Amino acid sequence: MKKLVFLLLLTFFSVQTYAQRINPDESAIREVLKQQVECWNEGNLECFMEGYWKSDQLVFIGSSGITYGWQKTLDNYKISYPDKSAMGKLTFDVIILEPLSEDFWSVIGKWNLKRQKDNPKGHFSLIFRRLGDDWVIVSDHSS
Template identity: 45%
Template sequence: MKNLIFMLFLLASSQLFAAPDDQTQIRALLAGQQQAWNRGDLDGFMAGYWHSPQLRFASGGEVTFGWQQTLDRYRSHYRDKAAMGRLQFDIREVHLYGDHAVVFGHWQLYRQKDQPQGLFTLLLAKLDGNWYITADHTSSAG
């Protein structure tokens, strides 16, 4: 019985100590996306997404499936650096569920003529030791 309790304690402890590492990795992934966007680097921005035809991106009343299709959608909406503006993420919550996570946050673009903003919900999976966005639902507040 003592061994069972000790093993359960070790398992619980390892989960507690793993979470901050995973949260740090997820926050670093999103910071890297923000930096790539602000450089005008859509390919670098897309590096945070799961490179799969099963990637799901929902925004503006449309759902896009696939990494390439999502990149193409971004390119059609953000044709140049001026259209991209400067992106700011505000990560509000990160919830870990083993090798999966849900992130809730706020985004804002700062451009010469406007400052669109909204909310996002991201589903992430840890694949081969790295975190990737597998589903993104982004909304605009107008």
């Protein structure tokens, strides 16, 4: 019985210690990614794009090269994913999420789409920037 109580207390304090280590900036960035997945899976590209810096300086690097600007990136998404069926169901798997400075974080991960006819997947490298109270993607390299 003493061993069981000890294990329960150890588990409780381990969880508490882990929870205290979660950086609020990391949580905010993970929330942006979570919101993007939800928007995508609802078929809402405009909502998905809210995670990006709404600026002509946004950089998106994909299979067709470099795109500059929020609007041009959205336009390209609309061409590549004209409807909910083409968008499929998106999931992200974050591999590395680390600060570069007080106002910039790097995120490396995998993306997966489940669609009726195929399941494309790839990797991404994102740079997040703090703008006021918000975290936005300022650079996206997806393959």
